[in-house]
Amino acid sequence: MLLHLLLNTLIVGAGYGLIAMAFRLMYSVSPFFNMTLGAVAALGAYASYGLISLCGLPIWTGVIGAILICALFSYALEAGIYTPMRNHGASSMVLMVASLGVYTIFESVILLVFGPQYQNLGSINSAKMISVGFASVPAVQLLTVLAYFVVFAGLNYLLHHTFIGLKIRAVNDSASLANIIGMKNNQIILLVSVLTGAVLGVDGVLIGFDTGMVPTMGFNLLFKGMIGAIIGGLANLRGAFFGALFLALAENIGVLIFASEWRDLIAFVIFITFLSLRPQGIFQKKGNLQ
Amino acid sequence: MRKWLLSLCMVLALMACKDEKKQAADTKPVVKIGVSLPLTGDAANVGNAVKASVNMALEEWKQKDTKYNYEVVFEDDALQTAKAAMVANKFINMDKVKAIMNIWGVTAPVVADVAEKTNTIFFTCAGYIDNENKSYVFNNYTPNKRVSEALIKKLKKLNVKTVAFASDMNAVGDARAKYVVEDLRQAGIDVVAVERYIVGTVDFRMSIAKMEALNPDYYIIFVEQPGTKNFIEQHKQITGKDNLAAIDVFHEMPKKYWSAADGLWFVKSANGTPEFEDKFYKNTGLEIQSCVGNSYDNLNLIINAFENAPIKEGQKVPSNEDVIVQLHQAKDVDGAIGKISIDNLGNVDSLAVIQKMIDGEQVLDEE
Numbered sequence: 001m002l003l004h005l006l007l008n009t010l011i012v013g014a015g016y017g018l019i020a021m022a023f024r025l026m027y028s029v030s031p032f033f034n035m036t037l038g039a040v041a042a043l044g045a046y047a048s049y050g051l052i053s054l055c056g057l058p059i060w061t062g063v064i065g066a067i068l069i070c071a072l073f074s075y076a077l078e079a080g081i082y083t084p085m086r087n088h089g090a091s092s093m094v095l096m097v098a099s100l101g102v103y104t105i106f107e108s109v110i111l112l113v114f115g116p117q118y119q120n121l122g123s124i125n126s127a128k129m130i131s132v133g134f135a136s137v138p139a140v141q142l143l144t145v146l147a148y149f150v151v152f153a154g155l156n157y158l159l160h161h162t163f164i165g166l167k168i169r170a171v172n173d174s175a176s177l178a179n180i181i182g183m184k185n186n187q188i189i190l191l192v193s194v195l196t197g198a199v200l201g202v203d204g205v206l207i208g209f210d211t212g213m214v215p216t217m218g219f220n221l222l223f224k225g226m227i228g229a230i231i232g233g234l235a236n237l238r239g240a241f242f243g244a245l246f247l248a249l250a251e252n253i254g255v256l257i258f259a260s261e262w263r264d265l266i267a268f269v270i271f272i273t274f275l276s277l278r279p280q281g282i283f284q285k286k287g288n289l290q
Numbered sequence: 291m292r293k294w295l296l297s298l299c300m301v302l303a304l305m306a307c308k309d310e311k312k313q314a315a316d317t318k319p320v321v322k323i324g325v326s327l328p329l330t331g332d333a334a335n336v337g338n339a340v341k342a343s344v345n346m347a348l349e350e351w352k353q354k355d356t357k358y359n360y361e362v363v364f365e366d367d368a369l370q371t372a373k374a375a376m377v378a379n380k381f382i383n384m385d386k387v388k389a390i391m392n393i394w395g396v397t398a399p400v401v402a403d404v405a406e407k408t409n410t411i412f413f414t415c416a417g418y419i420d421n422e423n424k425s426y427v428f429n430n431y432t433p434n435k436r437v438s439e440a441l442i443k444k445l446k447k448l449n450v451k452t453v454a455f456a457s458d459m460n461a462v463g464d465a466r467a468k469y470v471v472e473d474l475r476q477a478g479i480d481v482v483a484v485e486r487y488i489v490g491t492v493d494f495r496m497s498i499a500k501m502e503a504l505n506p507d508y509y510i511i512f513v514e515q516p517g518t519k520n521f522i523e524q525h526k527q528i529t530g531k532d533n534l535a536a537i538d539v540f541h542e543m544p545k546k547y548w549s550a551a552d553g554l555w556f557v558k559s560a561n562g563t564p565e566f567e568d569k570f571y572k573n574t575g576l577e578i579q580s581c582v583g584n585s586y587d588n589l590n591l592i593i594n595a596f597e598n599a600p601i602k603e604g605q606k607v608p609s610n611e612d613v614i615v616q617l618h619q620a621k622d623v624d625g626a627i628g629k630i631s632i633d634n635l636g637n638v639d640s641l642a643v644i645q646k647m648i649d650g651e652q653v654l655d656e657e
Binding site: 004005007008012111116117119120129136138220256259261 | 492527
């Protein structure tokens with residue numbers, strides 16, 4: 001049972017973690033609750049389904065195509081909607097409401113294009129099971145875990161060992177100061193939106209192969225990722241990485257001790273508890289609260 | 291010239307006859323039926339399939355010579371109780387419908403109350419609805435006792451002693467969990483675990499591992515999409531066994547995923563005979579969903595009752611009181627879900643059958 005608990009925590013946590021890291025990355029340069037991040041992840045699933053199942057492209061071409069579509073979509077949203085709004089002095093609340101509107105439009109378009117029915121790319125997934133001794137795990141779930149570590153390592157490297165990373169951190173620390181010293185903040189935000197879109201695309205594609213897709217999936221994905229990021233602390237990527245794992249562990253322990261229907265309730269109780277008692281999250285010092 | 295004049299006269303006479311007939315059809319009294327369905331939201335695929343089946347039944351009636359003109363008004367309730375109540379009131383107060391139809395137990399109780407208070411005939415397809423003191427409320431969904439009968443018979447045949455039961459937390463899931471689990475226990479089958487999931491759950495691994503620790507002989511699930519396929523695969527992933535059966539949900543997956551359940555069996559509530567399924571697919575291009583055949587039958591039952599109900603003096607259409615008398619007389623009627631009869635409470639009785647998934651197709655296992 002303990003092995004199942006650990007394995008499932010890792011698999012579920014990896015799914016939450018990819019969203020949490022994307023949320024944290026975008027939030028670091030554009031601090032508002034961006035609902036469209038959930039839409040971008042859902043697009044990853046649907047784009048891969050469209051390219052592979054409907055257009056008949058080879059799997060890897062479809063996967064890469066879907067990730068590129070997500071990156072482009074994320075860029076287009078930022079360049080076409082949020083940057084102009086920000087330039088006109090829109091507050092975080094206005095941006096959030098706008099993102100809710102965009103999310104609703106996106107969900108309706110997905111519904112019209114792909115229909116309300118559940119879809120899954122899992123015929124490919126279920127064919128490849130890998131034994132880990134006490135259970136068989138579909139290859140896609142192990143890929144999700146792998147992607148979780150690779151994305152974490154890659155983003156960490158980018159943020160802490162490259163000039164672009166330095167710029168992103170500068171905007172994160174103080175957007176106005178970065179602007180004063182001549183940095184083009186909007187360009188940094190656009191670049192981050194492309195990166196975020198790609199990370200969300202990876203998660204969406206993996207979900208499409210694993211548990212499948214419904215048009216309303218984006219909202220739930222975003223919520224769990226956001227809770228993970230807030231639990232860990234929004235100050236750094238490590239917070240999102242471990243916060244998602246912590247959330248998955250708490251949910252799974254809840255299922256074991258109580259019952260499955262308590263799963264979401266547990267997530268939100270933890271969320272509220274952290275917001276009330278430790279709003280800065282696990283990995284952030286109190287004075288550095290954003 | 292004379293021939294030409296004669297032909298012209300005949301054509302004019304025919305046109306006049308046709309117009310007269312058309313006029314007669316147009317002047318027939320109209321009976322409006324409101325259909326409230328989840329046309330958007332998570333259950334939109336079911337709602338839209340049911341809408342297609344109702345339209346199919348209506349088109350068939352339009353080809354017949356009926357006493358009244360029938361109009362169906364569709365509205366979206368998104369499977370939300372508040373919206374369903376609003377739609378029901380709109381049907382009654384603005385559209386002046388004589389009957390309302392909907393599906394599923396989430397919205398059915400609230401519509402049933404509105405319908406009963408206003409003497410409006412209400413047909414639903416819900417896992418459970420309290421219609422004991424309601425004269426105008428009818429439910430067309432295979433009763434839980436029929437599901438239990440089929441399930442217990444099959445489990446006994448397989449010599450199953452213990453089962454784990456997993457279901458969605460919705461009105462049908464609640465009813466199944468309450469009645470079927472009780473029936474299983476009364477039949478001497480030990481239900482070692484009952485797990486419930488919020489609709490939309492896709493990760494069941496921990497829950498399955500927890501149930502597997504209790505070593506049940508069989509798992510019985512009522513987990514609807516998007517959970518069904520995930521549960522099947524994760525069950526195999528965790529247990530490595532194929533001791534999984536379902537109530538209904540296997541065949542409610544899109545057909546292309548049926549192969550995920552290959553080798554597994556399930557209890558199928560009546561929602562359309564194979565002949566009806568074929569006809570529905572040919573007509574609409576859609577796959578059959580929960581309540582599709584039932585709703586097709588419901589519209590037919592309502593229209594049939596209106597056609598046969600007596601008219602009192604001064605009335606253009608029969609009163610609902612007379613129509614419900616006709617409805618209660620429906621016995622052994624041929625329907626899309628097989629032979630159907632309506633009992634005194636207004637429940638449509640139908641049988642459940644055992645189906646098996648073989649090579650991505652469902653085949654009848656045993657009656």
